[in-house]
Amino acid sequence: MEQGAGTGAATGRAQRGRPRAYDLDQVLRASVQVFCERGLHGTSIMDLAGATGLTTGSLYKAFADKDAMYRASLEWQSSQREAELRERMDTGTTGLDKLRAVLEFIADLSSGLAGHEGCLVVETTVGIGAREAGIGEVATRVLERRRAMLVELIELGRADGSVRTDVDSGAVAATLLCLTQGMRVVGKTGPAPEAMASVVSVALTLLT
Known part of the structure; x- marks a missing residue:
């Protein structure tokens, strides 16, 4: 499975423990949509759980806190956009x-x-x-x-x-x-x- 960029905490923990039962790209794609719509401070962990289909416990295991999930989402979206941009430039x-x-x-x-x-x-x-x-x-x-x-x-x-x-x-x-x-x-x-x-x-x- 291809993983998005900037997902340090989530990636490291998954490698040390049991394999993830979810697609990290899909989780971050869903979280990007929520954060873009509501902003960091207007988004709750329950909002993110509803959008990603994960429990709040799973989110906290994958990401230290909501700020860490926002950073991972920001880096993931930026990485995706830069890859798409390079394709267009080429x-x-x-x-x-x-x-x-x-x-x-x-x-x-x-x-x-x-x-x-x-x-x-x-x-x-x-x-x-x-x-x-x-x-x-x-x-x-x-x-x-x-x-x-x-x-x-x-x-x-x-x-x-x-x-x-x-x-x-x-x-x-x-x-x-x-x-x-x-x-x-x-x-x-x-x-x-x-x-x-x-x-x-x-x-x-x-x-x-």
């Missing part, structure tokens, strides 16, 4: 093609039903911030990886001629990161795909 050949793929991927996640589901990175930065240091640090690391990826793609585009050579890679990467995070926030209202596609078109003008 369809492009130039730096600009790959950047377009990134923005179109975020646009898809920020419209319709996918937009309503939401993003735990956004939930963490907006709803939790520095109040829960351990959780906030996970979101910060995810955002830094995404910023670094954008810088890398812009530099690739400058080198292959698909992006203007006078573009400031760091500044534009930071701008695109803010833009994509904002798209995820607006996505909670379920905008039409066409609305988000127009945002992508405007964003690409920063690069060409």
